[in-house]
Amino acid sequence: MKAVGARLPRYDGVGHVTGRTQYVDDVRVGRVLWAKALRSPHDHAAITKLDTSKAESMKGVHAIITSADVPRNVYGHLEGLGVPGDEPLLADGEVRYKGQPIAVVAAESEEAAMAAVDAIEVAYEPRPALFDIRTALDPDAPQIHPWGNVYPHYGPYNHRRVRKGDVDAAFDKADFIVEGVYRPQAIEQMPMETQVALCVPEANGRLTIYSCTQAMYFSMGVVAAHLEVPLNKLKFIGGTVGGGFGGKVDTATDTICALLALKSRKAVKWRWTREEEFLVSSTRAAWHIELADAVTKDGWILGRRTLTLHDSGAYARFSPYGLTKHAFHHSGAYTIPNLHFDGFVAFTNRVPSTAMRGFGVTSVSFATETHLNRIASVIGVDPWELRLKNANRIGDTTGNGVALQDPSTVAVTLAAADRVGIELGAEYRQMDSEPRTGALLPEHLVAQQRLNAEAH
Amino acid sequence: MAKHRGRGFATIEYPTGMNQNGDPSQAWIKLKPDGRVDVFSGTVDIGQGSKTVHTQIVADALGVPYDWVTMDNTNTDSSAVCTGTFASRGTFIGGNAVRLAAERVRERILDIASRELEIDAADLEINDGEVTAKGSPQKKINVADVAGAATYNYGELISGSSTALKPFADVNDETGQVEIEPHSAISYAACVADIEVDDETGEVVVLKMVQVYDVGRAINPTLVEGQIEGGAIMGLGLGLLENSYPEYPSVDNRGGEFGAYLGPSLQDLPELDNVILENPSVDGPFGAKAIGEMANNAQPPAIANAIHDAIGVWVTEMPATPERVLAAIQEQREPRREGKRVIFDDKISVRAFSSNDGAGFFNTDG
Numbered sequence: 001m002k003a004v005g006a007r008l009p010r011y012d013g014v015g016h017v018t019g020r021t022q023y024v025d026d027v028r029v030g031r032v033l034w035a036k037a038l039r040s041p042h043d044h045a046a047i048t049k050l051d052t053s054k055a056e057s058m059k060g061v062h063a064i065i066t067s068a069d070v071p072r073n074v075y076g077h078l079e080g081l082g083v084p085g086d087e088p089l090l091a092d093g094e095v096r097y098k099g100q101p102i103a104v105v106a107a108e109s110e111e112a113a114m115a116a117v118d119a120i121e122v123a124y125e126p127r128p129a130l131f132d133i134r135t136a137l138d139p140d141a142p143q144i145h146p147w148g149n150v151y152p153h154y155g156p157y158n159h160r161r162v163r164k165g166d167v168d169a170a171f172d173k174a175d176f177i178v179e180g181v182y183r184p185q186a187i188e189q190m191p192m193e194t195q196v197a198l199c200v201p202e203a204n205g206r207l208t209i210y211s212c213t214q215a216m217y218f219s220m221g222v223v224a225a226h227l228e229v230p231l232n233k234l235k236f237i238g239g240t241v242g243g244g245f246g247g248k249v250d251t252a253t254d255t256i257c258a259l260l261a262l263k264s265r266k267a268v269k270w271r272w273t274r275e276e277e278f279l280v281s282s283t284r285a286a287w288h289i290e291l292a293d294a295v296t297k298d299g300w301i302l303g304r305r306t307l308t309l310h311d312s313g314a315y316a317r318f319s320p321y322g323l324t325k326h327a328f329h330h331s332g333a334y335t336i337p338n339l340h341f342d343g344f345v346a347f348t349n350r351v352p353s354t355a356m357r358g359f360g361v362t363s364v365s366f367a368t369e370t371h372l373n374r375i376a377s378v379i380g381v382d383p384w385e386l387r388l389k390n391a392n393r394i395g396d397t398t399g400n401g402v403a404l405q406d407p408s409t410v411a412v413t414l415a416a417a418d419r420v421g422i423e424l425g426a427e428y429r430q431m432d433s434e435p436r437t438g439a440l441l442p443e444h445l446v447a448q449q450r451l452n453a454e455a456h
Numbered sequence: 457m458a459k460h461r462g463r464g465f466a467t468i469e470y471p472t473g474m475n476q477n478g479d480p481s482q483a484w485i486k487l488k489p490d491g492r493v494d495v496f497s498g499t500v501d502i503g504q505g506s507k508t509v510h511t512q513i514v515a516d517a518l519g520v521p522y523d524w525v526t527m528d529n530t531n532t533d534s535s536a537v538c539t540g541t542f543a544s545r546g547t548f549i550g551g552n553a554v555r556l557a558a559e560r561v562r563e564r565i566l567d568i569a570s571r572e573l574e575i576d577a578a579d580l581e582i583n584d585g586e587v588t589a590k591g592s593p594q595k596k597i598n599v600a601d602v603a604g605a606a607t608y609n610y611g612e613l614i615s616g617s618s619t620a621l622k623p624f625a626d627v628n629d630e631t632g633q634v635e636i637e638p639h640s641a642i643s644y645a646a647c648v649a650d651i652e653v654d655d656e657t658g659e660v661v662v663l664k665m666v667q668v669y670d671v672g673r674a675i676n677p678t679l680v681e682g683q684i685e686g687g688a689i690m691g692l693g694l695g696l697l698e699n700s701y702p703e704y705p706s707v708d709n710r711g712g713e714f715g716a717y718l719g720p721s722l723q724d725l726p727e728l729d730n731v732i733l734e735n736p737s738v739d740g741p742f743g744a745k746a747i748g749e750m751a752n753n754a755q756p757p758a759i760a761n762a763i764h765d766a767i768g769v770w771v772t773e774m775p776a777t778p779e780r781v782l783a784a785i786q787e788q789r790e791p792r793r794e795g796k797r798v799i800f801d802d803k804i805s806v807r808a809f810s811s812n813d814g815a816g817f818f819n820t821d822g
Contacts, residue, residue, distance in 0.1 A: 003512035003522040004742045007678040011508040011527060012501065043707065081478075098707065131705040134809040137816025150816075155629025159820060162632030174796065181801035183773040184756070186700040187693065190719050214500050215540020216532050231532075239529035241541075244502040245690075249542050275712040283700040290805060307806065307817055311705075325475040327632055333469040333644060341632065342820045350707050355542055357690065358749045361470055362756075366694075369466035369757030370772060373764065378791070378798050383761070387467050401633040408644035408670035408735045413467045415668045415731055416646035420463070433735075 012240070023242050024196045024210045025271060032198065033062050033106040035253075035260055035270035036113035038120050039280060040095035040102060043349040044130075044142065047093055049123035052103060058119060060112035063264035066103045067092035070259060071228040077218075077250065078321055079225075084153060086145065087315035087352065089226055089255055095124070096144055096314035097351050099280030106260040106268045129349035133288055133309045136346040144314065144347045151312065151320050151345035158344065160320075160327045162399050165338035167294075170303025170444070174294035178375045182367035186286040186311065189356055193242025194277040198269040199257035207258050211238040214248045222251040223258055234258075246355035250282055250317060285319065285353035286311040287326075287363040291371050294338070299381040301390050302444050303338030306330055308364075312345045313352035318359070319345045325360035328400050332368045333409040334387070335396035337448045387413055388428045395435040397448055407433050457656040461663075462766025465648040466757040470750030471639035472548045472740075478624035479545065482536035483553040484617035485514065485561050489607040491585065491600035493518065493525045493561075498538030499550035500529065504748055505679040506546040510554045512675050513741050517558035518565070519582030520599055536617065544746035547675060548640050551741035552620035560616025568610060569602045641737040643745040644670045647691075647754035650726075651762040655785055658778030660696055660763060664727040665755065672737040672745030680747055684730045687751020693720035695756035696775050772801055 015021035052064045067073045067090040076085030091102045103120055107113035128142035135141050136149040143149065152158045171177060198210040213219040216236040224231055241248060253270045260268040272281065288309040294302045308326060312319035323343045330341055358365070376383040391409035398404065410431045417424055427439075436445060473479060483497040495514050501507045507527045515522040529535060538550060562582060569587040570577040579590050587602060589595040606612040625638035648666040653659070665688050674680045697718045702709055711717030736743030756774055764770055769784035792799040806814035 003515040004673070004675050006512070006522075006676070008508060008512060008522060008676060010505055010679070011511055016503075081476075131707060132809060133705070134806045134814070135811065137814070138811045140811060157629055157820075159817075160632065161630060161820070163630065164633070177797045179797060179799045179801075180770075180772060181805050183804065184694070185698070185704060185774045187698040188700055188717060188719070190717075213540075214502055214542055215538070216500060216535075217498055217537045218540045220532055234532070236532040237530060239498075239500050239531070239535075241500055241502040244500075244541070246542060248502070249540060274714070278712045278717060279710055286701070286704055288806070309806070309817070321475065324627070325471070328475060328638060329469065329471065333467050342817070344817060348705070350701070357687075357751070358470070358753045359543070360475075361468075361750075362694070362753045365466065365468045365753040366756045366760070366774060367772075369468065369754070370760045370770070373464070373757075373761040374770065374800060377764070383465070391467075392469070399632065400627070400638065402637050404642070405738050406672075406735060407469075407642065408733065409467055409469065411733055411735055412644045412646040412668045412670050415733060416465060416467075416648050416666060419666045419668065419729065419731060420648050 021240060023193055023240060024198060024212050027198055027210050029200050029267050032267040032269045033108060033264055034110045034113050035104050035106050035256060035268055036110060036117050037101045038103040038117045038122065040091065040098055040100040042095060042124050042126050043098050044127040045095050045124040046127065047091060047095060047122065048125050049121060051121040054121065055105065055116040055119040058116050060108035061105060061116045062266060063106045063260050064103055065259050065263060066090055069263065070226055072226050075222065075225045077222060077317055081321065083316060083320050097349055099351060104256050104260060106264050131348050131350065133311045133346035133348060144349060149347050151316055160323050160343040162327050162339050162341035164399060167303045167305060167338045167340040170338035171294045174302055175297040176295050176379055177292055178295060178378050179292040180371050180374055182289040182370060184287045184363040184366050186283040186353060188278060188283055189245035189247030191243030191245060191247060194274060195252040195272040195281055197253035197257040198267065199261040200267045201261045201265055206233055206235055207261060208235045208237060209254050209258060211236050211254050212241050212248055213238055213251065213254065214241060214244040219251045219254055223255045226255045227258060245357050246359060247282055249355045252281065280351055282352055282354035284356035289363060289367040291367060293371065293375055295375050295379060297379055299379060299386045299389055300442055300444065301334065301336050304331065304336050306341040308343035310343065310345050311353060312347055313350045314347060315352040316345065317352045317354045319353060322360035326364050329361045330364050331399045332365065333392050334390040335392055335445065337445060339399050384417055384422055384424060385428055388431055393433050393436055460653045460655060460766040462653065462762040463648065463650050464758045464761025464765055465646060466754045466761065467646045468750060468754045469642050469644050470544065470753060471642050472746035473545045473622065473640035474539065474543045476625045476627065476638045477622040479539035480619050480621040481538045481550045481553040482619045483557045484536055485557045485615060487561065487603040487614040489604050491603040493520060495525060495527050495554055496535045497529050497550060497554055498535040499546055500541040502541050504546065504683065505676065506541065506550060508679060509547050509675045510551060513551050513555050514558045517555045518562050520585045524585065544748040547744050548740045548746050549620045551744060553618055555741045556618035556620060557616045560618060561614060564614045564616065565599060565602050568606045569597050572597050572602065572605055641672065641740055641745040643747060643750055645750055645754050647758040649755060649758035649762045651759060651766060653763060653766045653781065655767060658782035660776055660781060662692055662726040662759065666729040668731040668733060669747055670733040670735045671747045672740050673734050673743035674732050675742060675744055677732060680732055681730050683747045683751045685728055688728055688755060689720050689725055691752035691755025692724055694752060694774060695759035699775055770800065
């Protein structure tokens with residue numbers, strides 16, 4: 001029997017549905033210490049006092065860590081891709097969002113750890129906060145980072161750009177310019193399993209970290225960087241996750257547990273409460289997208305101008321990457337030969353946003369697909385035919401200049417129309433993904449076809 | 457006051473693998489002396505079923521029964537590098553890693569079998585755990601006996617390892633253009649949403665979604681359907697219900713528990729009709745592309761378009777809550793026209809909120 005294509009039962013399914021799968025919180029290693037965090041009550045503030053001495057002397061408390069205990073406190077998850085680190089593991093002198101961790105206690109029970117957190121002496125000097133990305137570059141906007149309120153490292157630019165074709169000419173030539181604003185919201189990844197880690201210091205000096213990460217090697221690299229240790233000091237045990245949806249790519253608990261285990265020389269577990277999972281774990285980002293499409297009255301999309309603002313929250317995390325992916329896919333499943341795109345990662349004083357299912361593209365799919373229906377309504381063209389006409393075909397190029405080899409815009413659109421009984425004209429029903437010719441190769445797409453032929 | 461039916465749809469595309477590539481997955485495989493197969497992969501199974509899919513790929517790439525294959529993705533000491541389970545890369549990149557490793561193991565099995573059968577390796581094939589001569593199936597040796605011979609006669613551990621990696625694609629920061637493909641594959645989908653809007657309460661109910669996904673090759677159709685249906689309810693949450701910041705951009709009144717955060721639940725699940733298309737990828741494992749992430753991308757615009765179809769208003773701030781739907785009905789806002797410009801939504805634009813007309817965001821070409 002061939003396995004590929006067969007409806008085989010899930011490899012680990014019986015364990016999942018009978019409660020026998022072992023998740024991180026199910027691991028038993030003898031006595032463990034429990035971690036609890038002191039978190040910022042302010043959206044934006046300077047920390048004017050931080051004294052853990054009273055808390056350290058409390059019964060059952062084995063270790064407290066602050067930024068001073070972290071060998072390398074600032075490490076960016078994407079430093080390997082050239083995104084400089086900007087986020088401290090533990091706040092150092094200032095806090096930029098409500099819930100930002102400042103100190104973490106390891107104690108013999110969760111109650112003892114929480115009591116010690118409450119006994120840490122801390123004082124703040126609140127600063128003005130920024131929440132609306134539309135005002136991030138206003139002269140009077142509160143300043144979040146020394147380098148300003150947008151991520152500044154897209155080469156020499158403070159924004160991700162796409163420049164393709166001649167957008168001005170396309171807008172001159174258009175019969176209509178349709179403009180709209182789209183604002184997809186932030187949401188929670190909402191896994192059943194909250195963020196959790198257990199770190200066991202082994203007799204041979206290694207640290208074993210039971211992790212709920214979606215990416216064991218990636219998280220191991222992050223922990224090793226903060227601790228400044230080689231990879232053979234660490235062993236990650238994981239591979240089975242109680243829901244991630246992107247929220248467990250960030251290394252939320254592993255590094256803190258490792259530091260507390262090193263300091264206390266005991267096994268340490270940090271299990272976030274449901275409230276922490278909702279309020280201080282990363283969310284999907286909110287976005288602000290302004291589109292203007294140059295279209296002809298018979299339904300060709302000649303060009304598109306886009307301004308995207310990505311609400312990164314207080315720190316960059318994966319946002320610079322997500323915005324680039326957004327930029328690369330902002331023409332959707334269609335060929336648009338003239339593009340002008342500017343995208344900004346804007347900082348606000350909210351919980352840093354991060355990856356979530358569809359990262360960077362969910363937002364632009366919402367914006368562009370809603371916009372296409374608006375275009376159809378403005379020019380009086382059928383929305384199915386508008387899509388089929390402009391659909392990606394073999395050899396059409398993406399916004400960043402890549403010739404497509406196996407596009408299926410036509411196939412999925414026709415299959416959906418057929419399934420719900422939409423009646424299309426014969427010229428649409430018979431479409432396929434073969435390279436453009438005849439009426440489907442209008443003047444504005446000829447140059448693209450020629451350049452593509454030269455490049456390949 | 458009435459309920460209005462509407463239909464909307466959307467067609468989307470989504471890339472496989474980390475944007476700009478450079479994200480390796482590695483795997484290694486060894487045979488036990490009875491031919492049973494141990495696969496070591498770093499791919500985390502986040503519930504989507506990558507362990508199942510990888511096991512299926514290895515079984516067919518080797519030509520052995522599925523239940524001979526054991527998957528170990530439990531730790532970083534025995535498993536090799538996997539960049540991670542994100543970017544819809546598990547089936548394509550992780551799957552290619554185990555497939556390539558299995559092909560190397562297959563070569564070793566054929567080499568040992570060739571010596572045992574005294575037949576050229578090129579004239580042998582492996583099916584259902586047996587190595588047979590092409591055209592002369594009576595000349596055969598079981599993979600179990602090949603593994604035994606390797607272990608006890610030839611002193612060889614039959615094993616193989618591989619890396620699936622596409623080189624990093626540099627981007628021109630001025631133009632956003634790239635020289636090489638910055639993804640592994642692109643998948644496509646369409647979603648048709650049939651909805652009902654109550655014009656008195658503003659509530660939108662999704663009645664049915666028809667969803668078509670081109671996944672290149674469905675390695676396991678049941679798991680693909682799981683992604684389609686799980687994605688549908690997640691996309692419905694995005695389109696209609698969920699919001700981390702109910703008063704965005706304010707941070708007030710966030711929901712800190714399930715009872716205070718409106719996630720979708722089974723009662724919101726509409727009738728679902730799933731269609732899987734297989735337009736094979738050029739270089740995915742057995743032609744597979746991906747589905748993981750894109751599965752929640754097409755529903756929100758399909759729902760927004762269906763609301764317009766039902767009641768003639770656009771809701772472009774997500775989610776389409778009853779409050780927003782009612783406000784849109786009340787305002788009946790028409791686009792502003794300036795010459796050939798047709799301008800929707802200017803009241804929520806950057807220029808409407810910025811104290812300096814959004815100068816920092818516009819005029820980026822100087």
